[in-house]
Every structure is written in C-alpha cells, then in structure tokens.
Amino acid sequence: MKKLILLLLIVVVSSSYAQIKMQGIVKDSIGSPLELANVIAINQESNALESYAVTNDKGKYILSLGKNGTYKIQVSYIGLKSINEVITTKETDITRDFTLMPDNALDAVELTYEMPVTIKGDTLIYNADSFKNGSERKLEDVLEKLPGVEINENGQIEVEGNTVQKLMVNGKDFFDGDTKLATKNIPSNAVDKIQVLRNYAEVGQLSGVQNNQNNVAINIKLKEGKENFWFGDVTAGAGQAPSPNDELYLVQPKLFYYSPKYSINFISDLNNIGEVALTNRDIRGFGGGFRLPSRTSGTNINLGNNGLGGLTNIADAQEVTTKLATANFSYSPNKALDLSGFVILNSSRLRTREENFIDYIEIEDDPTTPIDESAQLPPDEATVQQGREATNQIVAKLSAVYKPNFNNQLDYDVLARVSDDEERQNLVSSIVGNTDQINAVKPYSINQNLNYYFTLNEDNIFALEVQHLLSDEDPFYNALLVNDPTNNNEPDPNDRDAFDTTASGLGLDLDQFGYDINQSRRVKSNKLDAKLDYYNILNAKSNINLTLGTIFSNQKFDSNIFQFLDDGTRLDPTPNITGLDGNLLSASNNNVDYTFSDVYLGVHYRFKTGKFTFTPGVSFHAYSNQNTQLGNNFKDNFFDVLPDFEALIQFKKSESLTFNYRMLNTFTDVTNIAEGLVLNNFNSIQYGNSELQNALSHNLSLFYRSFNLFNYTNVFARISYNKNIDQIRSLTNFESVIRTNSFFNSQFADETFTASGRVQRTFGKIRASLFANFNYSKLNQFIQGSQSLNENYIQTYSPEIRTNFREAPNVRLRYSLTVRDNDQGTNSTRFITRTPSIRFDAYIWNSVTFITDFRYSEQDNGQQIESFKTWDASLRYRKDRDAKWEYSLRASNILDIDSNISNNASNISVFSSETFIQPRFITLRLTYTL
Numbered sequence: 001m002k003k004l005i006l007l008l009l010i011v012v013v014s015s016s017y018a019q020i021k022m023q024g025i026v027k028d029s030i031g032s033p034l035e036l037a038n039v040i041a042i043n044q045e046s047n048a049l050e051s052y053a054v055t056n057d058k059g060k061y062i063l064s065l066g067k068n069g070t071y072k073i074q075v076s077y078i079g080l081k082s083i084n085e086v087i088t089t090k091e092t093d094i095t096r097d098f099t100l101m102p103d104n105a106l107d108a109v110e111l112t113y114e115m116p117v118t119i120k121g122d123t124l125i126y127n128a129d130s131f132k133n134g135s136e137r138k139l140e141d142v143l144e145k146l147p148g149v150e151i152n153e154n155g156q157i158e159v160e161g162n163t164v165q166k167l168m169v170n171g172k173d174f175f176d177g178d179t180k181l182a183t184k185n186i187p188s189n190a191v192d193k194i195q196v197l198r199n200y201a202e203v204g205q206l207s208g209v210q211n212n213q214n215n216v217a218i219n220i221k222l223k224e225g226k227e228n229f230w231f232g233d234v235t236a237g238a239g240q241a242p243s244p245n246d247e248l249y250l251v252q253p254k255l256f257y258y259s260p261k262y263s264i265n266f267i268s269d270l271n272n273i274g275e276v277a278l279t280n281r282d283i284r285g286f287g288g289g290f291r292l293p294s295r296t297s298g299t300n301i302n303l304g305n306n307g308l309g310g311l312t313n314i315a316d317a318q319e320v321t322t323k324l325a326t327a328n329f330s331y332s333p334n335k336a337l338d339l340s341g342f343v344i345l346n347s348s349r350l351r352t353r354e355e356n357f358i359d360y361i362e363i364e365d366d367p368t369t370p371i372d373e374s375a376q377l378p379p380d381e382a383t384v385q386q387g388r389e390a391t392n393q394i395v396a397k398l399s400a401v402y403k404p405n406f407n408n409q410l411d412y413d414v415l416a417r418v419s420d421d422e423e424r425q426n427l428v429s430s431i432v433g434n435t436d437q438i439n440a441v442k443p444y445s446i447n448q449n450l451n452y453y454f455t456l457n458e459d460n461i462f463a464l465e466v467q468h469l470l471s472d473e474d475p476f477y478n479a480l481l482v483n484d485p486t487n488n489n490e491p492d493p494n495d496r497d498a499f500d501t502t503a504s505g506l507g508l509d510l511d512q513f514g515y516d517i518n519q520s521r522r523v524k525s526n527k528l529d530a531k532l533d534y535y536n537i538l539n540a541k542s543n544i545n546l547t548l549g550t551i552f553s554n555q556k557f558d559s560n561i562f563q564f565l566d567d568g569t570r571l572d573p574t575p576n577i578t579g580l581d582g583n584l585l586s587a588s589n590n591n592v593d594y595t596f597s598d599v600y601l602g603v604h605y606r607f608k609t610g611k612f613t614f615t616p617g618v619s620f621h622a623y624s625n626q627n628t629q630l631g632n633n634f635k636d637n638f639f640d641v642l643p644d645f646e647a648l649i650q651f652k653k654s655e656s657l658t659f660n661y662r663m664l665n666t667f668t669d670v671t672n673i674a675e676g677l678v679l680n681n682f683n684s685i686q687y688g689n690s691e692l693q694n695a696l697s698h699n700l701s702l703f704y705r706s707f708n709l710f711n712y713t714n715v716f717a718r719i720s721y722n723k724n725i726d727q728i729r730s731l732t733n734f735e736s737v738i739r740t741n742s743f744f745n746s747q748f749a750d751e752t753f754t755a756s757g758r759v760q761r762t763f764g765k766i767r768a769s770l771f772a773n774f775n776y777s778k779l780n781q782f783i784q785g786s787q788s789l790n791e792n793y794i795q796t797y798s799p800e801i802r803t804n805f806r807e808a809p810n811v812r813l814r815y816s817l818t819v820r821d822n823d824q825g826t827n828s829t830r831f832i833t834r835t836p837s838i839r840f841d842a843y844i845w846n847s848v849t850f851i852t853d854f855r856y857s858e859q860d861n862g863q864q865i866e867s868f869k870t871w872d873a874s875l876r877y878r879k880d881r882d883a884k885w886e887y888s889l890r891a892s893n894i895l896d897i898d899s900n901i902s903n904n905a906s907n908i909s910v911f912s913s914e915t916f917i918q919p920r921f922i923t924l925r926l927t928y929t930l
Contacts (some may be wrong), residue, residue, distance in 0.1 A: 002263040012426075019066060019067070020066075020067050020089050020090075020091070020092065020093050020094065021062060021064060021093045021094070022063040022093065022095075023060065023061060023062045023063070023081070023093070023095060023096075023098045023560070024057070024060070024061060024089070024096045024097040024142060025055075025060055025061075026061060026075060026077070026098045026099075026689070027038065027057045027059055027097065027098070027100070028080065028099070028100055029099065029100070029101050029102060030076075031412045031862070032059075033055070033059025034055060034080075034100065035056065035059065036055060036077075037055040037059070037061070037076065038052070038053075038054060038092070038118065039054075039055070039063060039073065039098075040065050040074040040075075041065075041071045041072070042069040042071060042072040042074070043071060044072060044086065045069070045070065045071065046152060046795040046807070047527045047924075048807070049130060049806075050063075050065060050066070050069075051063040051064050051764060052117075052130075053518075053710070054115075054117065054119075054709040054710060056391055056685055056710035059428055059531075059712065060709075061483065061514050061710075062648075063683075064296070066089065066236055066815055067091055067093075068089060068090065068091070069089050069435070070086065070088050070089075071086070071088075071089070072084060072086050072774040073086070073087055073438075075098045075100065077100050078100060079102070080100035080103055081100060081101050081103040082100075087215075090847055093438070093786050098357070100874070103398075105732060109456075114130070114479060115130075116131065117147070117709060118652075119709065120449045122197065122198045122653070122701040123195055123196065123197055123200045124195070124707075125193055125194070126146050126193065126196070126446065127193060128142050128190075128192060128193060128194055128211060131146060131189065132145075132770070132806075133344070133804070133810065133880060134846070135804065135810075135842070135843045135849045135851060136188035137188055138184060138185060138186065138187065139182055139183045139184075139187075139188060139191060140183035140184060140189060141221070141677055142159060143189050144196070147714060147760065147767065147860070147900065148160055148196075148707050148760070149196070149770075151775060153340040153771060155180040155183065156179050156181065157179045159196055159198075159216045159218075160198075160216075160705045160706075160707050161703070161716030161718060161757075161758065162214050162215075162216045162217075162705075163219050164199075164215040165181050165215060165216065166218070166289070167179045167182045167217070167218045167219075167220070167543055168218070168219045168220065169182070169220045169222065169256075169802045170221060170222055170257065172263050172330040172340070172353070173264075173289070174220075174265065174332065175328045175344075176262065176288045176340075176342065176397060176399070177295070179218075180278065180610065181267065181277060182276075182277065182887060185254050185267050186220065186256070187232060187233055187929070188701045189196060189222055189223075189881075189929075190222050190231055190256070192221045192222055192224070193219065193220075193222060194219075194221075195220075195221060195226070196218055197214075197216065198697070199212045199215065199216065199218040200212060203409060203451075203453050204406065205409065205455050205461055206453065206463065208543075209535045209537065209543050209606065209758055210605070211613060211615060211646060213650075213656055213658060214566060214703065215660065221790075222258060223468075229257070230256070230930055231252055231255075231256055231257075232253075232582045232929075232930050233873050233928060233929045233930065234252070234254070234255075234927065234928050235250065235251070235252040235253075235891075235925055235927040236250065236252075236926055237248070237250040237271075237888075237923045237925030238920060238924060239922050239923035240918045241919070241921065242896075242920065245495050246426045248821075249270070249272060249273075250268075250271035250275065251270045251271070252268065253266065253440070254266070254268070254270070255267075256929070258784075261333075262329065262330060262332065263328075263329065263330040263696070264327070264328070264637045265327065266327050266328075266427075267324070267325075267327075268324060268325045268401075269322060269323070269324040270322070270323050270591065271321075271920050272319075272320065272322075273814070273918075274314055274321070274607070274918050274921075275328065275510050276314055276322050276324070277322060277326075278344070278346065279314050280391050280393070281313070281315070282667075283346055283395060283454040284307070284348070288395070288397045288413070288447075289399075289416065289673070290447055290449055290467065290650045291415065292467060292531050293465035293530055293549065294598075296644075297531070297547070297549055297621075297645065298642035298662065298663060298664055298665060299600065299642075299667075300664055300667070301527075301666075301669075303525050303527060304669030304670065304671050305443050305551065306441070306475050306521065306671070307419070307421060307443055307473065307475070308391075308423050308439055308441060308475075312387075313391060313710045313837070315348075315917065316352065316900075316915045316917060317351065317438070318351045318916050319350065319918065320348070320350055320918065321349040322349075322350075323345075324344075324345070324347075325344075325346075326343065327343050327347045327926075328676070329341055329342070331854040332891075334759060335403060336404045336520040336727065337400070337401070337402050338397070338403075339400050340398075340400075341396070341397055341401045341866055342396070343395070343397075344391070344394070344396070345702070346391070346393045347393075348390075348391050348867075349390055349391075350386050350387075350389040351387070351390065352385075352387045352388075352915075352916075353384075353386045353387075354384075354386075354913060354915050355384050355385075355913070356381075356383045356914075357381075357382050357384070358909050358911040359909060359911065360378050360909045362454075362596065363772070365580045371487060373740065376388050376433075376534055378431070378734050378737045379431065379738050381430055381431045382430040383427060383429045383430070384423065384428045385425060385426070385427045385428075385775075387423060387425040387426070388424045388425075389421075390422045391420075391421045391422075391425045392419060392420040392421070392423075394419070395416070397412075397416075398414050399413045400413075407454065407455040408450070408452075408453070408454055408455075409453040409663070410451070410453075411450070412448075412449070412450050412925050413447075413449040413450040413569070414448045414449075415448075415449075416444070416447075417425070417443075417445045417446075419441075419442065419443060419444075420754070421439075421440065421441050421442075421750070423437075423439040423440075424437070424439070424441075425437045425438075428656055429930040430480065431610070432499055432683065432737060433481070433482045433498070434481075434482055435481050435682060436480040437681060437682065438476075438478040438479075438480045439475065439476070440476045442474055443470070443472060443473040444469065444471070445469065445470065445473065446469075446470045446664045447468070447469050449465075449466070449467045450464075451463070451465045455601055456803045460534070460536060460537075461534065461535040461537070462532070463532070463535070464530075464531075464532050464533075465530065465531055465533075466528075466529075467529045468527070468528050468529075470525070470526055471523075471525045472522075472524050473521075473522070474517070474520075474522050477522045477681065478516070478518050478522075479517045479679075479681065479682040480517075481499050481515040481682060482497070482514055483497055483500070483503075483515050485500070487500075488500060488511070499735065499738065501684070501735045502683075502735050503515055504576070506561065506573055506575050506588065507573030507575045507912050508563050508573050509563060509565060509573075510606070514566075515563065516563060516565075517561070518562050518564065519560065519561045519562075519678070519679045520559065520560050521557070521558065521678070522555045522556075523555065523556070523670065524555065525553070525554075526554045526555075527552070527553040527554075528550070528552045528553075529548060529549075530550055531547070531550070532547070532548050533547050540606040540703040541609070541834070542576050542608065543606050543607075544602075545602075545605075545606065545617075546602070546603055547600075547619070548600075548601055548605075548688075549598070549599075550597070550598065550599045550600070551597065551598040552596045552597070552598075553592075553596045553598075554593075554594070555595075555670035556588075556592070556593055556594075557591075557592040557594070557670040557671060557674050558590060558591050558592040558672075559674065560572070560588070560590075561588040574588065575588050579913070580731045589676055590629065590672045590676035591629060592627055592628070592673060593627065594625070594670040594673055595622045595624075595626055595627070596624070596625040596662045596667055597625070598621055598622070598624075599621070599622045599629075600619050600622070602617060602618070602619035602620075602662075603618055603619075604617035604644075606909045610649070611650050611651060612650075613648040614647050614648075615646040615647075615648075616643075616644075616645050617645070618641060618642070618643045618644070619642050619644070620639070620640075621639065621640045621641070621643055622637075622639055623636075623665075623694075624636070624637045625819070626872070627673050627690055629675070629676075629690060630675060632690065636693070636892075641665070642662075642663045642665065643661075644660075644662040644663065645659075645660070645661045646661075651706075652708040654705075654706060654708065654709070655705070655706040656704070656706075657702070658701075658703045658704075660699075660701045660703075661700050662696070662699045663698055664699055665694045665696055666694060666696075666697065668694075670689045671686075672687065672692060672743045673692055674687070675689070676687045678814055682738075683737055683738045683739065684738075684739055684741070684744075685739070685741070686730070686742075687740075687743040688743055689741055689743045689744055692728055692743060692745060692811075693726060693727055694726070694727055695724055695725065695727045695745070696724070697723060697725065698721075698722070698723045699720070699721075700720065700721045700722075701720040701721075702717065702718070702720075703717070703718045703719075704716065704718075704891075711761070711762075712762035713759070713760065714759075714760040715757070715758070715759050715760070715762045716757060716758055717755075717757035717770050718754075718756050720752075720755075721751070721752070722751065722753075723750075724751070725745050725749050726746065726747075727745070727750050728743055728744070728745060729744065729780065729781075729782060730743050730744075730782070731743075731781065731782040732781075732784070733783075733785075734783075734784060734906070738861070746780055746782075748787070751779060752775070752776065752778075753774075753776045754775045754776075755773070756771075758770065758771045758775040765803055765804050765805050766804075767801070767803075767804065767928070768801045769800045769801075770797070770800075771799075771800075772797040772798070773794070774793075774794070775793070775794040776792070778791050779791075779794045788824055790823075790824050791823040791824070792820070792822050793822075794820050795818065795819045796816065796817070796819075797817045797826060798816040799814070799815055800812065801813050801815040807841065809841065810840070811838065811840050811841070812838070812840075813836075813837075814836070814837045814839075814840055815835070815837075816834070816836075816837075817834040818832070818833040818835075819832050820832075824851060829905040831859060831860070831903055831904065831905070832857045832859070832860045833858070834857070834858050834860075835855065835857040836856055836857065837852050837853070837856070839853045839854075840851075846881070847877060847879055847880060848875070848876070848877055849875075849878075850874075851873065851874050851876075852871070852872070852873040853870075853871070853872045853873070854869075854870070854871045855870045856868075859901075859902060861903045866902070867900075868892065868897065868900045868903040870897055871894040871895050872892045872894065873890070874890040874891070875889045876888040883929075884928055884929050885926070885927070886904070886929070887924075887926060887927075888924070888927065889922070889923075890922070890923050890925060891921070891922045891923075892918070893917070893918060893919060893920045893921065896911055897917070898916060898917070899914045899915060899916045899917060900914070900915045900917060901913070901914045902915070903917075
C-alpha cells in the first residue's frame, strides 16, 4: 500500500514539474489592466484544453504549459476583440502581455473552447465538459472535481463552506432542492453548465433588503438535445452472494424529461446489495424546502420526535433490501403560475448485529474527596444485539407559485408524511440476560405553508409567512425479559435477577416466569407559526424591518405502562419510584395537555457604509406556557427581550467576513414535561417535570470565505461559540444497568466552541486541500446525586491531493487524523483515529473505465489498536462515449471484512463496539442510456 501511494505521488509530482509557466498582463487599448479577462491555452497536437486563467484586479494571468509544445492562446473580454495567437514553449518560462482593442461590431473571434470557469455578478459558472475525463457517470462525479465545490460525508453539496440549500435543473426545483437525489442520479453526460448562485434570494422582492451572503443555490443547465425528450438510464444487475441460497439483484430506472413548460423525473431503485439513493434517515430529514417563519425570531420550541429513535446506518447493516420509487414534476401553464410536486415511496428491510463492551466510569464531585459508594455506576457489561428493521414511508408534496407581476407573489405548499415502522431486537446482556424487544410506530404529519409578498412601491415591501403543522405519533413498545420468581426473597441482591429491583419500582408482578412489559403512547401536535414583515427602504444603503409574529403550539400526550401476566391477564402497575421532590411517583400513565404561545415584535435596522453592512435588531416577546396533568395545572407567563446583531464586511465580490450574535430562548416538548413514567426501553426509564423553564443561550459566530479565480484558491473558516444558561438537563440514577432519568433546569452553564476551515488550491491539473476542525464542549452531568464537569476535545485534520487529467489516470490521496479527548477530573480517555485512503480512476482506450477505492482506518485507545479496511472496485465498458450500452463488473468489500470495531466514550462510560457489515458482493450490471 505504501509503495503504491509513493509511486502515485512520484507520478503526480513528475507530471507537475514537467511544466513551464506563462504569465503576463492583459490590458485594454489605453493601458488599463482588465480584471476577469479569460485566457485559454489549447494544445495544438491533441486539440485539448491545456490550461486556463482568469486575470486578477491587476490584469495578471498565469498558465501552466508543457515543455517543448505548441499551443493556441485565446484571450477574450466582453466588448473587446478577442486575440488568437500560437506560441511554442521551450525549457524556460514565458512572459507575454496582451492588449485587447475595442470591437464596435461585436464580431469577436469565435472561441474554440469555452472557459472552464466564468463569473457573472454573483453567479459562478462551470463548464462541465472542461472537468470531465470520461469516467464520470452521475452529477456528483462532476461536482467533486470543481474547484470550490465539495461533496461532504452526508452526500450534501458544499460551496465555499456553505451547504447548498436548493438545487434546480434548468431553473426548476429538483425534488424541492434535495441535493442528494440530484447528485446520485442525474446523468453526468446530460450536464452542460453548473451555475453556482451565491447570495441567492428565493424571493426577488426581498433580495435588496436581506443579507443572503450565506445562501447558495445550484442550477444545472442541460445540454442541447436533452430537452423536449426523455433522457436518463436504466441499470439492471445480478450476482451471487456468499450464501449459495441468496442471489443479488439490482434494478435502477432513472428517467428525466424537461421542456420550457414542464418537467417530469422518475427515480426508482430495487436492490439487496445496500446501494441506496436515499436512506431512511435521509427521508426522515427530507424537509421539502420548508423553513420556519420564526427561524430568526429568537424563539425555538422543540416538538420532539417519537418515531424509531435508532434507525440504523446502511453501512452498519448485515443485510439491506430496499425498494424506492420517486416522481417529481413541474408545470408552468403560463408565465404567472408554476406548479410542482413530488412523491417518494420507500420500503426497506435491514438486519443488524452488534457486540458491545461497556466500562462504566467512576463519578465524583471533587477530585480531592473520596468517591461515595452511592455514586458508583453499574458493573461492566457485555452485550450482543441482533435486530431487524422494517420501514415503509410515503412523502408527498404539492407546491404552487403565483407571480402575476414583480410586485406580487403568492406561494402555497403542502407536505404529507406517512410511515409504518417496526424494529425487533434480541439483546443478550451479561447482566440482564436475554431480552426481546419490539418498537412499532405509524406516524403521520401534514405541513402547510402560505407566503405572500407584496411590493407597494419602491420604498415599502410587505411579506406574510404562515406555516401550520399537524402530526400524530403512536409509538408502541414491548419487552420480554427473563425472570426466576423463586429468587425474589434472596437477601443478597446479587442472587436476584438484575431486573427485579427495577420491576419492583415499576410495580410489576415479580412472581412471573418472565416480564412481559408494554407501553403504548400517543403524541398529537398542532403548531402554528406566522409572521408579518414590513420593510421600509430609507435610501439606497439602509432599510428598517418591523416584524409581528406568533408561535402557537398544543401537544397532547398519553402513555400507559402495563404488564401481561403468565395467565394472559393484564396488570396496570402502581410504581413506587421516588421523584426529585422526594415523593413517590404514583403514575405509570400520562395524560398531558401542553400549550405554548409566543407573541413577538421585532425591529431591525440594516445599513451599509463602505465595505460594511450592519444589521442590529431586537425582539420583544410575550410568552405563555401551561400544562395540565394528574389533576394539576401549571402556568407560566413572562416577557423577554432578545437582541441580535449581524455585521458583514465585503472585501471583494468573492471575499467576505460575517459576524453574527443571537440570543435564543429554547422550550422543550411535552415528553419532558410528563410526570408519569415513560419507557424509552426496558433499561432506560424517564419521568418529566411540569415546571420546566426555557433555556437561554448566547450564540456567536464568525465566518470568512474567499474564492480567488486568479490562482484558484478557495478558503473558508468558521468559528462559533455557544453558552447555555438554565439548560434542561437530566439527573441519571442507576439500579444495576437500568437507568432512570429525570429533568430539571440546571444552574450550571454549558459551553461549546467550534472552529473549522478549509484551504484549497489548484495547481494546473493538481488540486490540494486541507480541512481542519476543532470542537470543545464543557457539559455538566448529574449522576447518582453527584455533579461533575465533562470536557470534550475533538480535533480533525484532513489533507487531500487529487489530480484531474483529461487523458492520464487520476488519483485522489486523502489522510484523516481525529483525536478525541474526554476529561472528567480524574477520569480521562483519548482515542486517535488515522484514516488514509486512495481512489484511482482511469479512462483508457476511449471505452474502459476502471475505478478503485481503498480506505484503511485504525483507532488507538492507548491500550490497543483496532483497524478496519474497505476496498471497492468497478470495471466498466462502453464502446465509446456516446454508446447506448454499458457493461460493468463491480465488487464491494473485496477483502470480505465481516465487522468494524470502534471505541468511544460518553459522559458515563467507555465502550468498544463491533458492528457486523455486509459481506463481499460481486455483481454484473447492464446499463442502457436513453
């Protein structure tokens, strides 16, 4: 492996050094330097684009050319006559200036090649073909080759440090801007231009009164001939699994149609090899473009999530079977009306296996005092967990945008979700024994959004945003635990079953041959979020914004714990667990009605002076929240003032620094307020607090970005600090390995600090980058009646070098180093993870594509080193670039690694985990391109 990496580095370095530099100044007829002039070098022998440059503010350009070659140099600038000149390189660098003359006839010399990258205002335009070498198949293969663009680990697109919020194709939303569906499925050969829209404003009327410097959208322009007829591809594949009775299959039709008036997209996926277009987690987080009207109000209310909490990552499953069908449409019956929508149908089946060893750490209030025996945590525990997940999901959305003229725009959206999820697990614990569990839920939600934007005149703009959410969740939980009823009266607790003490606290019948515990829950949420904005434009450099808004939320929560006895009868237990106030909790059921409201008035003043834009603001809030449960009513009404401030320094169009401060009030959901017992699972029990208050936080951030087209250097850096006051925390008590959590407002502040950044530079055909991230958190933990401070430090450094040759093979070398430190006074842990990886792709003989990806990861916990390897490869044959048929052979997990071992630490334990994954899969595939 090391020899291969060294050889590839030698090839890369030697390729880069076999270059000479051509540089100079581009001026106009009166000798003034021209910024953003385009300079292209075309290899006369291969007729291929060799190098390109964009002049800086001093008119300077730099080209990297091969020695002893002949090149056609093309220099162009809008409105001036282009220059074509042939030069021959020797062994030394060249200095050459160009002067462009006026072109009144505008009959510029036709360029043989388009510039790979151009700028028009705030739009950065990439010519996709300039970055292709023939090995690309999908949009993501092109995007990750573009300077300034990254595909992160979650499959989302990042541009200059900002996550892309919207993706369009020919100006029409693609599945409401979901970037992962686009990058994984749009064929690369259909892409002509990739337009990065910086400072993107979804509503044109508000573009001049809001700061949109961190809003980025991407528009994919299709090639001519890819409009007004169907395009896409259909892939079918098969293979033999390691088990002789199992066969692998894959069917993936992906069809697209675009015209000026309407578009239709179909993406389907049926396979059992774990290649999914969207994971269950992706679909759960699919927002459909919805944004809360109150997102900048200073108030955040969490409605909670009562679905399956532990959805498995596809990469951590032993078996994966998925069925996905999606459709997206857009239709413009006239210039004033746009209709669009989508539907996603997903069904997946997963099988998992995980083995864990948990070492609970000691807790103490003060390092100088001895540890109180009552504060001891459970004994070490080894577990083997096997599970099956079955998920069926439907997500559908319909949208309408009516814009009769520039002064009026009306938007309406409705998004519906329905799912049917079930998880079955068998857990074998060295402490508790054998336990079978079932989690099942069939939730639904309907989210509606209505926006109206009205420009009265050039100085007065109104914006109304209203959003309503209705959701219903009905999780059900069942656990079957072993029990020996004959040892209930043993004087030594170690001679009794581990769950007996908890069962007694829950009020269960201990004289049963097994504990059959059940819990039914129902959470109904109804939330209205609305605001009316008024913008008054005072002059060309300042405006004032007045906001009147409200948030109203009502949640109804019912839960009931019950036990099925050996004779089939049902027992509704009476618990005898002591609460925070020292009184016994008398309820194993809940019936809670929780209402929250916020009426607020916000004032913001935005003004520009030179390179600076300042936006100070303040919001005045009248809060009211009350809950009724167990015959009691708790009410809390109060007023609060929340300031915020933003400052923007625009050094250049592509260089800025933004500072942001915001004070935020966060309110909890109904499950933390419910005072009756709630089972998260058999070994995690919680009860709430009806008098919980809001948490107040101070949030500061500083963000710098710079993209230099002259030397193709992309830099971004972000620093953020967060301090939480009166944070809602939990007090954890243990009985053996069974934990009970109760909630309260902590008097101790929690803090987090994060710094991250990336530097990226392109040197001809080589791109180098370095990403670094540092995270520090100081959290107060409350366990067994003790308070202690938990400090975490996480450092990540990731250098990368990659090539983008058109003819030669390409390589990507990446190294990642992560150091995790967890400090709890006398207890501290350190985990060091090192992950080198190499990706090699070659397009040879104009017909064969070979791609291989190898990754090695090792983790050092100071006592032992665990390693994990992944190796995938594919070999594809297509007669030529325009051929309809492609044949491919693909292999995943070539080394047939059966599990991944990792170590980590939490605030109460250090644990190692062995996760079993899918075996080696080899498939033969056939793809037909429309």
